[in-house]
Amino acid sequence: MDPFESIKATFFQECEELLTDMESGLLAMEQGDDxxxxxxxxxxxxxxxxGGAGAFGLEELIRFAHVFETVLDEMRSGKLHLTDEVAKVLxxxxxxxxxHVAAARSGGSVDEGRxxxxxxxxxxxxxxxxxxxxxxxxxxxxxxxxxxxxFVPVVLSLDEPAADAPEVDVAALMAAAAAPxxxxxxxxxxxxxxxxxxxxxxxxxxxxxxxNEAALVLRELARLGDVEVALDASAVPPLDQLSAEQxxxxxxxxxxxxxxxxxxxxxxxxxxxxxxxxxxxxxEAVAEISEPSFAADEDASASAVEAAAAAPLxxxxxxxxxxxxxxxxxxxxxxxxxxxxxxxxxxxxxxAQDPARLDVAGLIALAEKASQDHAQTQxxxxxxxxxxxQKAEARAAAGPATAATPTIRxxxxxxxxxxxxxxxxxxxxxxxxxxxxxxxxxxxxxxxxGLEDLELLTREIQDSVMAIRAQPVKSVFQRxxxxxxxxxxxxxxxxxxxxxxxxxxxxxTVIERLSDPITHMLRNAIDHGLETPEEREAGGKAAEGTVxxxxxxxxxxxxxxxxxxxxxxxxxxxxxxxxxKGLIAEDAVLSDDEIDNLIFLPGFSTADVVSDIxxxxxxxxxxxxxxxxxxxxxxxxxxxxxxxxxSMSLPLTLAVLDGMVVSAADQTLVAPLSNIxxxxxxxxxxxxxxxxxxxxxxxxxxxVPLIDxxxxxxxxxxxxxxxxxxxxxxxxxGGGKAALLVEAIQGQRQVVIKxxxxxxxxxxxxxxxxxxxxxxxALILDVDALVTTSRRKAPRIEKRMAV
Amino acid sequence: xxxxxxxxAEVSLCPVLDLQAAEPLRAELLALRGRPLQIDASQVxxxxxxxxxxxxxxxxxxxxxxxxxxxxxxxEGFLEQLAAFGAPxxxxxxxxxxx
Numbered sequence: 001m002d003p004f005e006s007i008k009a010t011f012f013q014e015c016e017e018l019l020t021d022m023e024s025g026l027l028a029m030e031q032g033d034d035x036x037x038x039x040x041x042x043x044x045x046x047x048x049x050x051g052g053a054g055a056f057g058l059e060e061l062i063r064f065a066h067v068f069e070t071v072l073d074e075m076r077s078g079k080l081h082l083t084d085e086v087a088k089v090l091x092x093x094x095x096x097x098x099x100h101v102a103a104a105r106s107g108g109s110v111d112e113g114r115x116x117x118x119x120x121x122x123x124x125x126x127x128x129x130x131x132x133x134x135x136x137x138x139x140x141x142x143x144x145x146x147x148x149x150x151f152v153p154v155v156l157s158l159d160e161p162a163a164d165a166p167e168v169d170v171a172a173l174m175a176a177a178a179a180p181x182x183x184x185x186x187x188x189x190x191x192x193x194x195x196x197x198x199x200x201x202x203x204x205x206x207x208x209x210x211x212n213e214a215a216l217v218l219r220e221l222a223r224l225g226d227v228e229v230a231l232d233a234s235a236v237p238p239l240d241q242l243s244a245e246q247x248x249x250x251x252x253x254x255x256x257x258x259x260x261x262x263x264x265x266x267x268x269x270x271x272x273x274x275x276x277x278x279x280x281x282x283x284e285a286v287a288e289i290s291e292p293s294f295a296a297d298e299d300a301s302a303s304a305v306e307a308a309a310a311a312p313l314x315x316x317x318x319x320x321x322x323x324x325x326x327x328x329x330x331x332x333x334x335x336x337x338x339x340x341x342x343x344x345x346x347x348x349x350x351x352a353q354d355p356a357r358l359d360v361a362g363l364i365a366l367a368e369k370a371s372q373d374h375a376q377t378q379x380x381x382x383x384x385x386x387x388x389x390q391k392a393e394a395r396a397a398a399g400p401a402t403a404a405t406p407t408i409r410x411x412x413x414x415x416x417x418x419x420x421x422x423x424x425x426x427x428x429x430x431x432x433x434x435x436x437x438x439x440x441x442x443x444x445x446x447x448x449x450g451l452e453d454l455e456l457l458t459r460e461i462q463d464s465v466m467a468i469r470a471q472p473v474k475s476v477f478q479r480x481x482x483x484x485x486x487x488x489x490x491x492x493x494x495x496x497x498x499x500x501x502x503x504x505x506x507x508x509t510v511i512e513r514l515s516d517p518i519t520h521m522l523r524n525a526i527d528h529g530l531e532t533p534e535e536r537e538a539g540g541k542a543a544e545g546t547v548x549x550x551x552x553x554x555x556x557x558x559x560x561x562x563x564x565x566x567x568x569x570x571x572x573x574x575x576x577x578x579x580x581k582g583l584i585a586e587d588a589v590l591s592d593d594e595i596d597n598l599i600f601l602p603g604f605s606t607a608d609v610v611s612d613i614x615x616x617x618x619x620x621x622x623x624x625x626x627x628x629x630x631x632x633x634x635x636x637x638x639x640x641x642x643x644x645x646x647s648m649s650l651p652l653t654l655a656v657l658d659g660m661v662v663s664a665a666d667q668t669l670v671a672p673l674s675n676i677x678x679x680x681x682x683x684x685x686x687x688x689x690x691x692x693x694x695x696x697x698x699x700x701x702x703x704v705p706l707i708d709x710x711x712x713x714x715x716x717x718x719x720x721x722x723x724x725x726x727x728x729x730x731x732x733x734g735g736g737k738a739a740l741l742v743e744a745i746q747g748q749r750q751v752v753i754k755x756x757x758x759x760x761x762x763x764x765x766x767x768x769x770x771x772x773x774x775x776x777x778a779l780i781l782d783v784d785a786l787v788t789t790s791r792r793k794a795p796r797i798e799k800r801m802a803v
Numbered sequence: 804x805x806x807x808x809x810x811x812a813e814v815s816l817c818p819v820l821d822l823q824a825a826e827p828l829r830a831e832l833l834a835l836r837g838r839p840l841q842i843d844a845s846q847v848x849x850x851x852x853x854x855x856x857x858x859x860x861x862x863x864x865x866x867x868x869x870x871x872x873x874x875x876x877x878x879e880g881f882l883e884q885l886a887a888f889g890a891p892x893x894x895x896x897x898x899x900x901x902x
Contacts, residue, residue: 203852208822214852218887231889236856239833239864244826248856251889 007211011052012105013409018045019098020478026091027481034082042090043072049101051270055216061100064115066266068093071122080126089121095482196257197264200278202250207274209245218251220267225257250276412508415468422458422465423656423752427771429458434774466507466656473551473558474502476514480522480549487526494533494543495526500550506558506652513630514560514650520623521562521646522547529564529644539641541565557632557674558652563645569638571595577604596636596644600624628784631657631672631767657770659751659780662728662742664720665710668778670751670770671740675783677729679745682706687722695719697727697739704729707786708741713765713779732787740786753780765789815843816881820854828854832861840865840872842893847881855888862895869897 022045025038050065071090074080096110096118103110199221203214221227235248242248255264264279265272433451441447477499488495506514530536530545537543548563571592578584578598590598598604602621627634632650651657651674659670660679686698687706695706706727708719720741727739751770756763756779767782812835817824832840840861858874865872872895877885885891 208825208851208853211822213821215850215884215887222887229887229889231891233856233859233891236859236863238867239829239836239857239860242829242857242860244829244853244857245822246856247852249852249859 008056011056012101015049015052015101015105018049019094019101020474021045022049022097023091023094023478023481026087026094029082030084030087030091032082036076039072039075039082043069043076046072046097047269049097053104054220054267054270055212056104058104060110060115061097061104064097064100064119067119067122068097070262071125074126086125089125091481091485093118093122095485098482196282197253197255197259197261198278198280198282199253199255199264200250200276201253201268202276203247203271204274204276205245205247207271208247210271210274212271212274214249214251217267217271218253221253221255221264224259224263224267225255227256228254230254415465415508419465419469422462426458426462426752429454430772431775462656467505469508470505470652471508471511472503472505473511473514473560476511476518477502477549477551479515480518483519483522484526484547487523491527492532493526493530493545495530496544496546497522498546498548500548501552504551504553504558506551506650510558510630510650510652513626517623517627517634517648518549518560518562520620521648522549524620524623525562525564525566525644525646529566529568531567535567539567553652554649557649559647559649561645561647563643565643568640568642568644569596569599569636570640574598593637596638599636600634631674656750657753657768657780659749659770660728661746661749661751661772661778662709662726662740663744663746664708664713664742665715667710667713667715668746668772668776669709669742670749670778670780671728671730672767672780672783673748675730675732677731677737679726679728682722682725682727682739682741684721684723695722695741697722699729699739704737704739705787706739706741709781709786710743712786712789730783730787732784736787738783738787740781740783751778751780810838811841812838813841813843815845816847818846819849820847821849821851822853825851825853825857829857829860832857836864837868837870839870842872842874843876844874844881845876845878847878850881850884850888852888855885855891858893859891862893866895866897871896 022042025042025045028038029042046065046069050062050069053061053065068090071080071093075082075086080086096115099110100115102108201214201217203212203217207214218227218229222229230252232250232252233248235250236242237248261279261281265277268275268277429451433455436447436451480499481497484495484497525547526545530547531539531541533543536545546565548561550561550563552559552561575584575590575595575598578595578601579586581604583598583601583604584590600620600623604621624634627648627650630650632648634646634648636644636646638644657670658673660673660676662669662671680699682697688696688698688703690696695708696703697706706722710716711719720743722741725741725743726745727741728745729737729739731737751772753768754770756766756769759769763779765782765785766779767785768780769777770780772778814831814835816828820828842858862872872893874881874893885893
């Protein structure tokens with residue numbers, strides 16, 4: 001792949017994670033969490049998305065992210081307070097942002113109307129003056145920005161741009177600087193009427209190392225307006241002393257146009273930690289520079305350190321002095337906006353028009369202050385705007401976060417190969433132990449002991465490998481809040497989604513297939529389960545309904561619950577529909593539970609009107625089938641007026657299975673442990689034949705069908721005398737029970753599942769296969785299929801006899 | 804331009820001059836030091852800051868040696884990006900150096 005494309009792919013992967021972080025932060029905010037760390041986290045996420053988008057020139061995405069980010073920034077700085085309304089707008093904005101990312105990824109386009117509307121909504125959150133000030137409005141008058149900042153630091157330039165001389169030497173610079181009227185940037189427009197930005201940009205090696213490119217940044221900057229770029233290459237050493245990955249270049253860019261400082265800085269946002277950056281506003285090109293200050297500038301940090309060590313300085317007084325330059329009597333030489341020049345090492349001079357009041361200690365102190373701030377913010381002129389401090393804070397906060405446990409991305413394919421290999425290893429190991437055991441070696445022999453260690457190790461490897469694929473269900477859950485918001489909007493209901501247990505881990509193969517059933521169950525809960533706000537209020541409930549989505553581990557399985565506090569299942573109506581559709585007999589006697597479970601029957605829909613949301617032909621039966629396909633089961637409990645709860649239980653992985661190894665007709669079979677309720681030795685008097693053919697067994701006063709596995713799978717034709725075998729009571733996903741009659745139970749074992757469909761073909765009654773320790777293939781029983789077909793067993797036999 | 808022509812080193816720049824290209828380029832140019840250099844920039848589609856540094860550094864070294872260094876057949880992309888970088892001078896012609 002083109003390296004650029006692969007970087008882009010990585011960006012989109014990161015975007016996904018960032019969007020997740022953003023959404024969880026916003027959801028916390030919706031719950032009233034206005035902790036600055038939460039807001040910062042959301043801000044950082046949006047900011048990073050925007051930064052990345054900038055690098056790839058994704059204009060639409062940048063434009064929207066910028067507005068979004070600006071609003072968040074207002075929140076960070078405490079100018080905008082978190083309210084319910086704000087949180088809702090932000091959440092919707094996050095959906096739009098996700099759309100933009102998706103569109104940028106697929107190369108599609110975004111609903112322009114929605115974006116524009118969203119931008120308007122976001123702008124509506126901050127008042128218009130601020131919006132203009134922040135450069136959110138296209139026609140924002142940026143001169144207002146300047147006036148707003150009562151104090152702009154006076155920073156001194158070390159390297160005036162010398163466009164025609166790439167190798168600027170210091171002497172030339174000093175000469176140029178000492179003769180301000182000849183400064184190249186003056187170029188006739190240098191009067192107060194045409195202010196411009198002077199940007200000094202010095203990348204560090206880290207910036208290049210992170211695959212950021214100075215050229216891209218410069219190009220971005222050029223989009224903002226007319227630029228004049230001057231390169232200072234004086235630091236570049238001769239070729240033999242050059243380290244190719246060091247950074248030696250400094251650019252000084254003069255940018256005309258009326259962009260706000262925020263907009264200019266925005267260009268550098270992706271790289272600001274890895275470069276030295278100065279952005280200063282210059283109203284005219286006159287920058288009076290005094291020699292002593294220049295000298296101080298030369299090695300500002302060094303002298304500052306010395307000075308700091310030598311004498312305690314009254315910084316406050318100095319700062320106070322600096323903060324009032326416009327009031328100085330000698331002001332005429334400095335019409336507003338304040339003359340400001342950029343410097344790579346920001347050494348601030350006191351007001352240039354008042355050199356007499358300068359003392360060297362003060363100057364050094366000032367330089368020190370500036371370089372301190374510089375070190376802190378790296379790129380933000382000291383105190384230029386309130387944002388500066390917060391940015392530093394945000395970065396400090398971001399520090400520990402980025403130092404979190406390192407992760408790598410691995411192709412799922414590779415993990416699968418590893419899992420397969422480990423599966424083989426487990427099988428080989430089992431075979432080896434069996435061989436050793438059969439060869440009659442003593443249990444205490446070195447070989448046997450070594451083998452035991454090997455077994456422990458193998459088990460550990462297997463667990464670790466499984467853990468690689470295990471992922472929190474969060475990745476599925478995180479998509480649900482949006483779904484709920486959209487569905488709720490569509491049906492005009494108020495819904496609060498409560499999620500629980502997002503960190504419950506489950507195998508990747510299961511996760512991928514959880515999304516559809518959960519989506520369906522949530523839609524169902526909102527559309528059918530919850531009442532409209534009016535109905536709820538009439539029923540004495542809060543207008544806002546609650547849907548709870550939870551994941552938990554229970555008995556080696558993962559359980560997903562979707563619970564609503566709606567009206568519950570209307571049993572008479574469900575029954576009525578089932579009768580009307582001919583799904584049950586009119587006079588059938590059904591328990592409440594059985595009625596509830598009718599909604600899982602194919603072709604069942606309780607909605608009177610087929611809505612857009614649910615009930616479009618695919619009903620709960622589809623959910624049930626997809627869950628069963630995963631080896632899971634679904635059940636419903638409901639209380640009229642109080643709500644319903646769907647819970648589905650799924651195996652944690654589809655790669656290994658806890659099974660009961662049984663034998664029937666000389667075949668070794670595996671019954672999934674999750675299906676097994678109990679096992680017993682049937683007594684002859686408990687077994688009855690119905691119609692002379694179908695056996696049932698009486699277990700604790702209930703009759704369940706007795707299925708002879710050997711016969712059902714066609715291993716033999718004559719049934720096993722019940723008393724000579726073992727009955728394993730199993731429960732199918734549908735809740736139906738049956739007893740499987742086998743010859744013997746060998747034991748419980750974890751087996752590696754090998755797909756029969758992939759390697760051979762589907763066989764009715766067999767779910768998959770595994771390889772046993774002795775190398776033989778054992779079939780894994782499909783209990784559901786066996787139970788449901790037990791009723792059709794008789795005709796099959798007759799047919800076979802007829803042949 | 805007679806006997807020296809034989810001694811002229813020629814280097815063709817690779818299309819993407821990014822982070823990864825910087826060190827190889829440096830090594831390549833360094834190996835040619837002491838000879839007049841012609842750099843063919845016709846294939847260049849992307850010029851990054853690090854490679855720009857290498858070229859500028861080469862110019863310094865060649866200037867020290869008093870040997871000419873020329874960019875030839877610069878591609879549009881190369882010129883465009885050079886301009887975006889502030890159009891630094893890379894060619895070096897020693898005075899009266901028509902060897």
